[in-house]
Amino acid sequence: MKHVLTTLALAATSAASFAVIKVVTTTPDLASIAAAVGGANVSASSLIVGARDPHRIEAKPSYMSRVAGADLFIAIGLELEIGYEQPILDGSRNSRVQIGSSGHLYASDWVTVVDKPTGPVSRAMGDIHPYGNPHIWMDPYNGRIVAIKLAAKFESMDSAHAKDYRSNLAAFESRLDSAMFGSRLVSQFGGGKLWDWQRAGVLRQKLGEAGAAGELGGWVAKMLPLYGKPVVTYHKSFNYFANRFGLKVVDELEPKPGLDPTPGHLAEVIKTIGSTGAKEIIEESFYSSKQAQLVAGRTGAKVVIVPQNVGHDPAAKDYVSLFDVIVDRISQGAR
Amino acid sequence: MPLIFGKTIVAAIAAASLAHAPQDQGASIQQGQEAPVQESAPTQQAKNTFNPQISLVTDFRWNAVDSDKTVRKRGFLKEAELGLASDVDPFLRAEAYISFSDEDGESKAEVEEGFARYNNLAPGLSAKFGKIAAAIGRVQRNHADQLNWLDYPMMVEDYLGADGLRSGGGSLSYLIPGARFNELTLEVLDSHDKGIFAGGSAGAPVVVGAYRTFLDFNEDSSAQVGLSYASGPSPVPGTRSDLIAAEFTYKWVPGDPGRSLNFETEGYWGKQGGDDERKFGGFAAVTYEVRPRLFLYAKYDYSEIPGGSEIHKGPSLGATLKVTEFHHWRAEFQRIESNFADPRNVLNVQFQWVIGAHPAHKY
Numbered sequence: 026m027k028h029v030l031t032t033l034a035l036a037a038t039s040a041a042s043f044a045v046i047k048v049v050t051t052t053p054d055l056a057s058i059a060a061a062v063g064g065a066n067v068s069a070s071s072l073i074v075g076a077r078d079p080h081r082i083e084a085k086p087s088y089m090s091r092v093a094g095a096d097l098f099i100a101i102g103l104e105l106e107i108g109y110e111q112p113i114l115d116g117s118r119n120s121r122v123q124i125g126s127s128g129h130l131y132a133s134d135w136v137t138v139v140d141k142p143t144g145p146v147s148r149a150m151g152d153i154h155p156y157g158n159p160h161i162w163m164d165p166y167n168g169r170i171v172a173i174k175l176a177a178k179f180e181s182m183d184s185a186h187a188k189d190y191r192s193n194l195a196a197f198e199s200r201l202d203s204a205m206f207g208s209r210l211v212s213q214f215g216g217g218k219l220w221d222w223q224r225a226g227v228l229r230q231k232l233g234e235a236g237a238a239g240e241l242g243g244w245v246a247k248m249l250p251l252y253g254k255p256v257v258t259y260h261k262s263f264n265y266f267a268n269r270f271g272l273k274v275v276d277e278l279e280p281k282p283g284l285d286p287t288p289g290h291l292a293e294v295i296k297t298i299g300s301t302g303a304k305e306i307i308e309e310s311f312y313s314s315k316q317a318q319l320v321a322g323r324t325g326a327k328v329v330i331v332p333q334n335v336g337h338d339p340a341a342k343d344y345v346s347l348f349d350v351i352v353d354r355i356s357q358g359a360r
Numbered sequence: 361m362p363l364i365f366g367k368t369i370v371a372a373i374a375a376a377s378l379a380h381a382p383q384d385q386g387a388s389i390q391q392g393q394e395a396p397v398q399e400s401a402p403t404q405q406a407k408n409t410f411n412p413q414i415s416l417v418t419d420f421r422w423n424a425v426d427s428d429k430t431v432r433k434r435g436f437l438k439e440a441e442l443g444l445a446s447d448v449d450p451f452l453r454a455e456a457y458i459s460f461s462d463e464d465g466e467s468k469a470e471v472e473e474g475f476a477r478y479n480n481l482a483p484g485l486s487a488k489f490g491k492i493a494a495a496i497g498r499v500q501r502n503h504a505d506q507l508n509w510l511d512y513p514m515m516v517e518d519y520l521g522a523d524g525l526r527s528g529g530g531s532l533s534y535l536i537p538g539a540r541f542n543e544l545t546l547e548v549l550d551s552h553d554k555g556i557f558a559g560g561s562a563g564a565p566v567v568v569g570a571y572r573t574f575l576d577f578n579e580d581s582s583a584q585v586g587l588s589y590a591s592g593p594s595p596v597p598g599t600r601s602d603l604i605a606a607e608f609t610y611k612w613v614p615g616d617p618g619r620s621l622n623f624e625t626e627g628y629w630g631k632q633g634g635d636d637e638r639k640f641g642g643f644a645a646v647t648y649e650v651r652p653r654l655f656l657y658a659k660y661d662y663s664e665i666p667g668g669s670e671i672h673k674g675p676s677l678g679a680t681l682k683v684t685e686f687h688h689w690r691a692e693f694q695r696i697e698s699n700f701a702d703p704r705n706v707l708n709v710q711f712q713w714v715i716g717a718h719p720a721h722k723y
Contacts, residue, residue, distance in 0.1 A: 075579045076615035083613070083721045085582060086541035086574040093484065093535055108685075108721035115453070118535050120480035125450075148686060148715070166397075224397045268397055283684060285652060313617045313652065 045183045049095040049122075051106050052079055053335040054162040055132055055171065057344040059099065061197045062176045066186045072113070076337045078311045080152070080283070084109040089116030096182065098122035099175075102131030103138065105159035133159060135174045136167040139264055151281025163333070164265035165205055165244070166220060168344050172197050204345050207242020244270070244348060247356040254359065255301040257294060257326070259308035259317065262333055266351070275301045278308070278316050286316040298324040305358045309333040329358040412446035412454075413717035417505045424691075425707035436462050441472065441505060443717070452476045457503065472503065472526060484535040491528050495545040495570040496588050497605035497626050499643075500524030506722065508622060508647045508655070509678055510692045510708055514663040515641025519603060519630045521554025525590075529565065541574035551593045556601040556632040556666050559593025564600070566592030574723075580614045584723065595667070599633025611723070618652030632666040639664040647680075655680040672698035687713035 048069040050056040056071035063069055072088045073079055079101075092098055092113055100106050114123055121128035138157035146155045161167045176194040180187045202216030210219060210232070222228040223245065232238045241249070252271035256263075259278045267274045276297045280290035297303070298320065306317045307329045317328040331351045332338035341347040422435040438461060445455040456474040460467065475490030493501045500516045501524070516524050529549030536542040547568040551559050557566050570588035577583070586607040594601035605628050612621040627642035641663035649655050657680070662673040678692035690710040697703045 081721070083611075083723050085576070085723050086543070086572070086584065087576045087582070090535065090539060090541040090574075093537065104718070107718045112720050112722060115477070115479055115486075116535070118479050118484050118486045123479070152685060226397065311615050311617060 045186065046096050046179060047094055048097045048099060049092050050099040051082075051110070052101060052162065054168070054344055054347065055099050055101070057335045057347075058168055058172050058197070059175055061343070062172050062190060062193050063179055064189055064193045066183060066189055067179060073334070074336060076309075076311050076332070076334075078309075079105055079334070080108070082106070082109050084112035084116070086116065088113045089118075092117035092122060093119050095119060095122050095128070097128050097130065097178070099130045099132060101159050101161060102133035103156045103159035103161070104154050130174075130178070132167075132171050132174075133157075133161050135170050136161050136164075139268060140261060151279070152283025154282070158261055158264055160262040160265055160333075162265075162344075163263060164269045165201060165344075165348055166224070166269060167265065169198060169201055169220070172201075200345055203243065204348065205243045206245055207240060209240045209242065210237065213237060213240070244352040247352050248272075251356065251359050255303040256355075257298060257303050257306045257320075259306075259312045262309065263307055270352075272355075273301075275303055278306070278320070291316060291320055294320055295323050298326055305329050305355065307331060307355060307358075310337060327358045329354050331355065410446075412444045415443040415714055415716035415719070417441045417443070417503075417714045418712065419505060420711040422709040422711075423706070424709055425705065427703075427705040438462055439504065441503065445717070448476060451478055451480075453479065472523065484537060486533050486535075487530065488533075489530045491526060492531055492547070492549070494520075494525040494527065494549055494566070494568050494590065495531065495533075495547055496520065496525055496568060496590050496603065497628065498584070498586060498607040498609060499624070499626055502722075505712060505714070508624070508680070509645065509657055509659055509676060510690065510694075510710055513626070513641075513643035513659070514661040514672060515626075515628050515643065517555075518641055518663045518665045519555050519628050520557070521552065525549070525552055525555065525557065525566070527552050527566065541572070543570075543572045545570040545572075545588075549592075556594060556603065556630050557590070557592040558595045559597075559601070559633070564593045566590055581610070581612050582723075583611070584609045594633025596632070596634035601630065601632045601666075603628055603630040605629075609723075618649055618654075620649040622647040630666055635666060639666050645676075653682045655682070670698065670700045672696055672700075674703075685719060686715070687711075 046063060046067045048056070048059045048063065048067055050059060050069065050071045052073055053071040056069045059067060059069035070091070072091065073082055098114070100110055120126065123129060138161070140158035142153065142155060146153060172194055176190045179190045198216055199211065202211045202219065206219045219228065222231045228245070229238060229241070232241060248270040253273060255273045255275040256267070257276050257278065258274055261277055261282055264274055266272070276294050278286040278291065278294060280287055304326055306321055306326050308314065308317050310330050310332065314328055314330065320326065321328045331354050332341040332347060335341055335343055335347050338350050341350045418440045419438045420435065421438045423431065440460045442458045446453070448454050454476040457472040459470050459472045461470070471491055473491055473493055475488045475492045477486060477488035479486045481487055495501065499507070499513060500520055504512065504523070512524065527549040529547060531545060531547040533543060533545045536544065545568070549566045549568065551557060551564060551566060568588065568590045570586060572584060572586040575583045588605045589602070591600060591602040605626065607626045610623040623646045625642065625644040627640065629638050629640055631638040643659060643661045645657060645659035647655050647657040657678050659676040661676070664671050674694060674696040676692055676694040678690060680688055680690040682688040690712070692708050694706045695703060696706070
């Protein structure tokens with residue numbers, strides 16, 4: 026972890042020495058995408074570093090100083106940062122990045138949001154997000170959209186380096202697409218088309234028609250055996266990932282968002298696992314694994330600990346390698 | 361909830377007789393068959409409305425044990441605080457906190473704070489005007505519901521009044537550019553009616569200057585240090601009082617769930633007009649999260665009361681169960697010793713909840 030952080034810090038420092046645009050993000054995933062697309066012209070760093078639950082961050086005064094010098098502040102939105110965003114922005118006294126200004130962005134504005142409550146919303150439902158599930162970065166397609174939007178934003182702020190941003194974006198997309206589908210398919214069909222097919226649910230059909238079904242690689246190939254399989258998660262943080270890779274989240278250990286697992290609810294989860302045949306309980310390292318282990322011990326399901334953000338795990342060095350780790354652990358856990 | 365977790369799981373499993381229906385999410389996905397990824401057009405978040413953020417915090421107390429037999433043991437709603445916050449226009453953000461409190465059986469309503477702030481007067485510069493909490497020290501700038509224990513330390517009441525120094529005036533605050541947080545604050549406030557600045561008739565303002573800095577030692581540990589100075593009219597006509605405050609806060613918050621440590625200490629060196637010597641009041645407190653949501657704390661208070669030779673002091677021990685971010689239970693035992701009264705032992709229980717706007721995660 027220390028090595029990863031030192032590398033990130035050194036990269037940020039060396040980039041900052043000649044960067045044109047200074048970007049501060051809330052989560053490390055947004056910073057990773059911004060750094061990939063911005064390249065040498067952008068210094069990108071995140072407020073949250075390491076294995077931290079992004080819901081529970083405190084508005085440290087040092088965050089205010091960092092945001093004070095930012096040209097662009099990027100948050101996830103959907104009230105993920107509701108406890109600390111406003112105090113940090115207020116304390117920064119930076120007019121460029123206040124909510125509503127051109128230097129303030131919510132990444133969730135660009136993507137399709139899931140789990141939007143449809144009826145009345147109250148705290149009786151737990152620490153609910155009334156505008157939808159904020160864990161948008163857990164779908165690599167959303168990361169791709171964020172990269173495209175950020176490249177356009179950087180271009181508008183620094184047209185002199187437009188060419189650089191476009192080529193950085195192309196490199197990021199190529200790496201992400203290859204990791205998703207395998208590089209051979211990306212060379213043959215192009216990443217855009219593969220995503221279109223995958224999103225429409227016709228990827229394997231189209232590949233079969235083109236005689237390329239055997240070429241499928243990457244995360245999709247690894248996750249294919251789990252398609253439609255039931256899983257249990259600790260928090261509602263894997264719904265985007267599940268939606269993308271066809272997993273079926275049948276329950277969470279939390280009885281309601283933000284509440285610790287209760288014995289009564291765990292008993293229900295055990296019954297759900299029994300009735301659905303779920304084989305994996307997926308949770309992040311910043312949650313206690315005691316309850317998951319207890320449920321696993323009574324059901325035979327495996328507890329799979331995965332990073333939720335870049336930097337949560339030594340191998341999750343950037344946005345693409347984050348999914349390498351998640352996909353490897355979940356796919357191996359199913360064996 | 362971890363507290364009731366453990367062996368009770370067995371009983372709970374046995375008791376769970378109702379079948380639990382799996383969630384609908386992903387129900388359309390069939391094993392081994394591809395299906396379209398659930399998507400719809402992105403929409404802009406309709407977050408910003410013209411309604412202010414509204415919150416209500418209530419503090420219910422039960423005075424369970426008190427060795428002072430003149431104090432009536434009872435349960436009472438000590439305070440209900442209504443908070444309102446909103447952008448006024450592109451330049452100004454306003455906040456107001458209205459407190460409804462029970463003081464010795466009598467209800468009292470008071471605007472605790474009510475101000476509007478220009479956040480971007482110039483690079484790094486903000487200003488607020490209205491009734492504000494003076495930038496003296498750290499603890500008294502917090503509202504009572506934000507404390508890690510039941511009440512303000514003794515020295516706050518002795519030097520600044522029961523709820524600290526909150527008065528009408530203006531505050532200029534400058535964030536010094538740089539990687540490290542360094543903040544300078546200058547305030548001019550109307551004279552106060554409590555504490556060492558209770559010199560309303562003097563017609564002179566209280567002037568406050570403060571410096572705060574912040575240190576990030578690593579991902580888990582950080583500290584805040586501050587120094588402040590205030591000068592203003594005193595209760596003794598024709599004299600002025602002044603106060604020096606020093607604050608230090610250290611926090612250790614690792615990524616592991618349910619572990620954190622918070623150490624806070626603060627000292628006041630105050631000289632009330634007419635006094636020959638400067639008096640000292642201070643406290644030190646440590647709060648430790650022993651398991652998720654359960655905090656144990658110990659605090660020690662010491663205060664030389666200005667305007668005389670009286671001293672009171674004593675330890676406090678307490679526990680807080682933060683059931684969720686929105687409500688907690690707290691029990692605190694405090695022993696108060698003094699050179700002017702018999703020792704007093706008090707046990708209070710607090711039940712606090714908040715509705716409305718999400719509470720800010722202040723450092």
